[in-house]
Amino acid sequence: MSAPYKIYLEEDQIPKKYYNIRADMPEQHDPLLNPATGQPATLEELKSVFCDELARQELDTTTRYFDIPKPVLEFYKMFRPSPVIRAYNLEKALGTPAKIYYKFEGNNTSGSHKLNSAAAQVHYAKEQGLTSLTTETGAGQWGTALSMAAAFFGMDLTVYMVRASAEQKPYRKAVIETFGAGIVPSPSNTTEVGRAILKEHPDTGGSLGCAISEAVEQAGNTPNCRYVLGSVLNQVLLHQSIIGLESKAALDSIDEYPDIVIGCAGGGSNLGGLIGAYMQDSLKGKSDTRFVAVEPASCPSLTRGRYVYDFCDTGKITPLARMYTLGSQFMPSADHAGGLRYHGMSPILSKLYHDGYMEAVSVHQTKVFEAAVMFAKHETILPAPESAHAIRTAIDEALECKKTGEEKMILFGLTGTGYFDMQAYSSYLEGVMVDYVPTDSELEIGFSQLPNIA
Amino acid sequence: MSAPYKIYLEEDQIPKKYYNIRADMPEQHDPLLNPATGQPATLEELKSVFCDELARQELDTTTRYFDIPKPVLEFYKMFRPSPVIRAYNLEKALGTPAKIYYKFEGNNTSGSHKLNSAAAQVHYAKEQGLTSLTTETGAGQWGTALSMAAAFFGMDLTVYMVRASAEQKPYRKAVIETFGAGIVPSPSNTTEVGRAILKEHPDTGGSLGCAISEAVEQAGNTPNCRYVLGSVLNQVLLHQSIIGLESKAALDSIDEYPDIVIGCAGGGSNLGGLIGAYMQDSLKGKSDTRFVAVEPASCPSLTRGRYVYDFCDTGKITPLARMYTLGSQFMPSADHAGGLRYHGMSPILSKLYHDGYMEAVSVHQTKVFEAAVMFAKHETILPAPESAHAIRTAIDEALECKKTGEEKMILFGLTGTGYFDMQAYSSYLEGVMVDYVPTDSELEIGFSQLPNIA
Numbered sequence: 001m002s003a004p005y006k007i008y009l010e011e012d013q014i015p016k017k018y019y020n021i022r023a024d025m026p027e028q029h030d031p032l033l034n035p036a037t038g039q040p041a042t043l044e045e046l047k048s049v050f051c052d053e054l055a056r057q058e059l060d061t062t063t064r065y066f067d068i069p070k071p072v073l074e075f076y077k078m079f080r081p082s083p084v085i086r087a088y089n090l091e092k093a094l095g096t097p098a099k100i101y102y103k104f105e106g107n108n109t110s111g112s113h114k115l116n117s118a119a120a121q122v123h124y125a126k127e128q129g130l131t132s133l134t135t136e137t138g139a140g141q142w143g144t145a146l147s148m149a150a151a152f153f154g155m156d157l158t159v160y161m162v163r164a165s166a167e168q169k170p171y172r173k174a175v176i177e178t179f180g181a182g183i184v185p186s187p188s189n190t191t192e193v194g195r196a197i198l199k200e201h202p203d204t205g206g207s208l209g210c211a212i213s214e215a216v217e218q219a220g221n222t223p224n225c226r227y228v229l230g231s232v233l234n235q236v237l238l239h240q241s242i243i244g245l246e247s248k249a250a251l252d253s254i255d256e257y258p259d260i261v262i263g264c265a266g267g268g269s270n271l272g273g274l275i276g277a278y279m280q281d282s283l284k285g286k287s288d289t290r291f292v293a294v295e296p297a298s299c300p301s302l303t304r305g306r307y308v309y310d311f312c313d314t315g316k317i318t319p320l321a322r323m324y325t326l327g328s329q330f331m332p333s334a335d336h337a338g339g340l341r342y343h344g345m346s347p348i349l350s351k352l353y354h355d356g357y358m359e360a361v362s363v364h365q366t367k368v369f370e371a372a373v374m375f376a377k378h379e380t381i382l383p384a385p386e387s388a389h390a391i392r393t394a395i396d397e398a399l400e401c402k403k404t405g406e407e408k409m410i411l412f413g414l415t416g417t418g419y420f421d422m423q424a425y426s427s428y429l430e431g432v433m434v435d436y437v438p439t440d441s442e443l444e445i446g447f448s449q450l451p452n453i454a
Numbered sequence: 455m456s457a458p459y460k461i462y463l464e465e466d467q468i469p470k471k472y473y474n475i476r477a478d479m480p481e482q483h484d485p486l487l488n489p490a491t492g493q494p495a496t497l498e499e500l501k502s503v504f505c506d507e508l509a510r511q512e513l514d515t516t517t518r519y520f521d522i523p524k525p526v527l528e529f530y531k532m533f534r535p536s537p538v539i540r541a542y543n544l545e546k547a548l549g550t551p552a553k554i555y556y557k558f559e560g561n562n563t564s565g566s567h568k569l570n571s572a573a574a575q576v577h578y579a580k581e582q583g584l585t586s587l588t589t590e591t592g593a594g595q596w597g598t599a600l601s602m603a604a605a606f607f608g609m610d611l612t613v614y615m616v617r618a619s620a621e622q623k624p625y626r627k628a629v630i631e632t633f634g635a636g637i638v639p640s641p642s643n644t645t646e647v648g649r650a651i652l653k654e655h656p657d658t659g660g661s662l663g664c665a666i667s668e669a670v671e672q673a674g675n676t677p678n679c680r681y682v683l684g685s686v687l688n689q690v691l692l693h694q695s696i697i698g699l700e701s702k703a704a705l706d707s708i709d710e711y712p713d714i715v716i717g718c719a720g721g722g723s724n725l726g727g728l729i730g731a732y733m734q735d736s737l738k739g740k741s742d743t744r745f746v747a748v749e750p751a752s753c754p755s756l757t758r759g760r761y762v763y764d765f766c767d768t769g770k771i772t773p774l775a776r777m778y779t780l781g782s783q784f785m786p787s788a789d790h791a792g793g794l795r796y797h798g799m800s801p802i803l804s805k806l807y808h809d810g811y812m813e814a815v816s817v818h819q820t821k822v823f824e825a826a827v828m829f830a831k832h833e834t835i836l837p838a839p840e841s842a843h844a845i846r847t848a849i850d851e852a853l854e855c856k857k858t859g860e861e862k863m864i865l866f867g868l869t870g871t872g873y874f875d876m877q878a879y880s881s882y883l884e885g886v887m888v889d890y891v892p893t894d895s896e897l898e899i900g901f902s903q904l905p906n907i908a
Contacts, residue, residue, distance in 0.1 A: 004465040005531040011458040077459040078543070078834045089532070089606070107561055109836045109871070151831040152543075171625075171876035175836060178827055178879050373632055377605040380532045382563045382629060417563070419873040422625035425632050 005088060007250040009081040015249070016068055018120075019241040020057075021276045021348060022234065023064035024283045029351035030322035032058075033309060033453070041319045049216060049318075050235075051226045053124040057235040066238060068120070069127075075119045075152060079108035080242070084250040085414075089378040091398070098401035100394055101256070102414040103247040103274060104381070109175070110145035112384065112416030113270050114230050117239035118145040121228045122153045132156035134219040135228045136186065136211030138165055139339035139386070140172035141416060142230030147179035160186040160215045164205030164334075172420045186211040193217050193315040207331050208342055213315025231267025232312065232321075232346050240273025243413065248277040251411070258289055258411035260397055264389035265293040265302065265360070266339050268346030274413040275358070282357065292397075293353065293360040294389040296368070298336040298436045301326050301345045302353055302360035304443060309453040310344060320451060323350040327446025333436040337365055337424035338385030343446070363392045364435040369428035371395050372418070384416035385424055459542060461704040463535040469703070470522055472574075473695040474511075475730045475802060476688065477518035478737045483805035484776035486512075487763060487907070495773045503670060503772075504689070505680045507578040511689040520692060522574070523581075529573045529606060533562035534696070538704040539868075543832040545852070552855035554848055555710070556868040557701040557728065558835070563629070564599035566838065566870030567724050568684050571693035572599040575682045576607045586610035588673040589682045590640065590665030592619055593793035593840070594626035595870060596684030601633035611635040614642070614669045618659030618788075626874045640665040647671050647769040661785050662796055667769025685721025686766065686775075686800050694727025697867065702731040705865070712743055712865035714851055718843040719747040719756065719814070720793050722800030728867040733811065746851075747807065747814040748843040750822075752790040752890045755780050755799045756807055756814035758897060763907040764798060774905060777804040781900025787890040791819055791878035792839030797900070817846045818889040823882035825849050826872070838870035839878055 022028060031040035046055035057066065068076075087100040105113035125133055133155055137143025143159040150157040159176055163185040166173050173183050186206045187194040193213040197204065204210075212229070219227035230236060251257060261278050263271035271293055281287040293302055301324045310325040312318040325344040332341045345353075352358045365385075372388035374395070375381070383391060390412040401408050418425065427433045476482060485494035500509035511520065522530075541554040559567035579587055587609055591597025597613040604611040613630055617639040620627050627637050640660045641648040647667040651658065658664075666683070673681035684690060705711060715732050717725035725747055735741040747756055755778045764779040766772040779798040786795045799807075806812045819839070826842035828849070829835070837845060844866040855862050872879065881887045 006465065008462045011460065075834075078539075085532075109830065109834055111873075115834075148830075148834050152834065170880075171873070174876035174880045174883070175873075177883055178830060178836065178876075180831065376563065376602075376632060377634065380529075380563055380569075380602050380606065382632065419565075419625070419629070422628035422632075426624075426628045429628070429631055 006083040015245040017065040029347040032319040096398040098398040106417040112141040114145035118149040122149040134215040147181035151179040157181040160211040162206040209314030212313040231269035237272035241276040243273040244277035262412040330446035335434040335436040460537040469699040471519040483801040486773040550852040552852040560871040566595040568599035572603040576603040588669040601635035605633040614640040614665040616660040663768030666767040685723035691726035695730040697727040698731035716866040784900035789890040
């Protein structure tokens with residue numbers, strides 16, 4: 001084994017610029033719409049929700065590279081470059097001729113890639129002179145990441161945490177509080193949206209869409225405050241492009257290039273970030289790499305959703321985005337473990353998928369946890385359930401290579417670690433985990449409430 | 455800032471040999487004694503408890519370096535080299551002229567340095583043809599590390615987990631089970647020792663010493679099985695020497711050498727491993743580095759214990775070791791959070807301390823958590839409570855430098871991460887954490903039950 005297990009770039013090799021994939025897309029996704037006017041959301045309108053620089057980034061389709069601000073680069077040095085790792089021991093256990101690499105983004109206290117965008121977003125807000133931020137968190141990775149960045153840059157932060165998650169994951173909540181952020185279980189009585197939802201569903205465990213509505217409303221009612229979001233948005237994919245750029249630089253250093261790039265897909269932050277640098281080559285006709293989005297069978301926005309305009313939140317107060325969606329009122333089953341529970345999908349990724357540049361598969365969660373346990377035993381990293389979706393498909397592709405004898409190079413994104421997901425692991429180990437898959441008529445309910453826009 | 459935040463050696467720079475500090479000690483510690491005969495424990499006697507190679511390592515005072523077996527080196531490549539990190543942001547927050555470095559051993563799923571010795575111990579057992587192992591775990595780091603190594607090398611493992619810990623940390627338990635090990639909350643009715651303790655104290659939460667007794671007994675009653683221990687023993691300090699060797703190689707690469715080396719001290723596995731390579735220089739008169747052991751004020755074996763022969767376990771079935779001890783019947787207060795709760799201390803470290811080569815301080819846990827939260831906010835790593843003892847003292851030394859203007863170089867061991875310790879963090883944040891310090895008369899109870907050996 002001449003190539004190392006882990007490839008760490010030097011600190012001065014951390015990418016200095018974010019890559020904006022829109023500059024290379026043959027066609028742009030349809031614009032965000034202001035639901036009040038039905039017209040494309042303007043920069044000024046976005047600035048009332050997001051801080052100025054992030055609003056600019058959200059709409060920019062032509063600037064190919066954005067300089068990473070120096071304070072953000074310095075912050076990154078505490079946990080980046082993250083390693084690209086060759087899964088030698090998993091390959092051996094599978095007996096596959098395929099080469100399996102993974103980009104590991106879990107080696108920081110947030111336990112995921114979310115810290116990449118959190119640092120950028122807090123920095124831009126700070127630079128604008130804002131003093132506080134609001135956000136939502138579901139599984140808790142984004143809330144943790146943002147609390148870390150807020151603590152570091154000195155910014156007040158209120159996190160609307162999906163109530164069910166806050167109750168099931170008291171330790172995740174405690175980590176966020178350790179970094180000094182305030183937590184409000186959502187829905188709450190601190191917002192109009194929250195009060196309305198509580199009135200109708202007093203016992204609800206909440207949803208990501210509902211927590212987004214509350215955080216946006218709260219930001220609007222607080223002086224010198226903006227809302228920030230950890231996925232779905234173009235600005236987030238921009239910041240997360242560092243994952244793909246860094247992994248490409250690392251693989252270049254050992255003359256490797258992936259035949260297949262695999263990422264788990266919830267709102268698309270990791271997947272979009274991971275594939276960016278490789279998709280650039282593909283869009284320019286320089287490679288024929290396959291790109292595979294992996295989503296839960298219980299929340300299948302790409303594989304069973306519709307490509308239409310929809311609200312980004314349950315409370316219907318955000319702009320409308322054209323994306324693959326299960327409908328903003330869709331709630332994944334309580335049997336669904338882990339994240340990847342957003343009803344929609346990044347407009348950029350939706351467009352790439354719609355135009356045939358990317359594939360998507362959905363997987364059952366018991367098969368996901370089977371892959372997670374196998375991976376943990378052979379590679380000694382306990383993966384987040386989200387990341388284990390990508391592991392599942394990487395293993396399936398490697399087993400296919402075993403059949404065909406092909407020596408494909410597979411790269412997948414290991415977005416994070418599973419320390420806060422042990423309830424789900426236990427339910428898998430105890431054999432009580434259920435593979436919930438919504439029926440067509442259940443999905444139809446979500447579709448029936450889509451806004452009526454051509 | 456020219457020097458990087460993180461120094462990662464290349465994989466081929468992982469040390470190839472363990473360093474046995476005993477080969478350089480001016481005087482050896484007193485030998486282990488067989489309690490039945492009062493005579494030094496023989497190799498054959500130790501082989502009935504430990505696997506052959508580990509028994510040999512336990513008694514070897516002259517072999518300076520032991521080759522690290524190739525399969526163990528390959529295993530290490532999944533998580534080593536671990537980084538040496540410059541705490542630039544902590545330094546800035548403190549306004550100290552001191553340079554603060556830390557060796558971070560928490561970047562693996564066990565969340566601590568314990569995996570270094572776990573891999574070696576499982577490998578040696580496997581090579582001898584053993585099929586199963588038993589051990590104990592308190593806070594859970596050692597149990598997790600051993601379950602990872604056992605899963606990888608294909609070895610059955612039963613972990614006696616201190617009952618209070620198994621109940622307080624169900625997720626730690628779930629991680630160990632994910633890696634396929636069996637968990638028995640201790641005391642249990644699976645052993646004579648356990649049944650006797652349960653008869654006397656039916657509601658006890660257990661102790662590390664008691665779990666050790668059960669694991670040793672169980673190993674003796676199981677064919678082709680041995681007991682393994684994650685701290686205290688000479689063999690463990692030998693394996694953990696990789697921490698110091700690797701950190702020295704990393705610091706050599708940027709021409710740095712510590713004026714002070716600081717480590718938390720429970721049984722001594724991290725501290726002994728961290729200081730080894732530097733202590734070698736010191737013992738040879740090549741440096742005047744200070745070595746500081748940091749222990750909890752609630753379990754102060756070095757600073758308030760006695761340097762006498764004592765049992766290593768509560769059930770009094772292990773050999774006797776001469777060490778600093780609070781007495782094998784000492785139980786830390788329920789107010790004590792985190793690990794570092796062993797009644798004794800590594801015989802090697804006890805000897806070095808007794809002979810004046812090392813200092814020791816004890817710290818109160820609210821001050822420890824204060825340091826932990828400050829470290830997390832500025833360095834973005836959530837430390838284990840154990841590790842935070844070293845952080846506390848590193849900060850105190852850095853603040854002292856601020857007073858004197860000295861530009862000392864401080865190196866401390868960040869042994870692990872705190873994801874499974876959020877109950878303790880919460881109790882600190884909520885202001886309900888208590889600083890328990892045993893009174894002299896409370897300690898006297900433990901001392902009164904020491905074995906009567908000159």
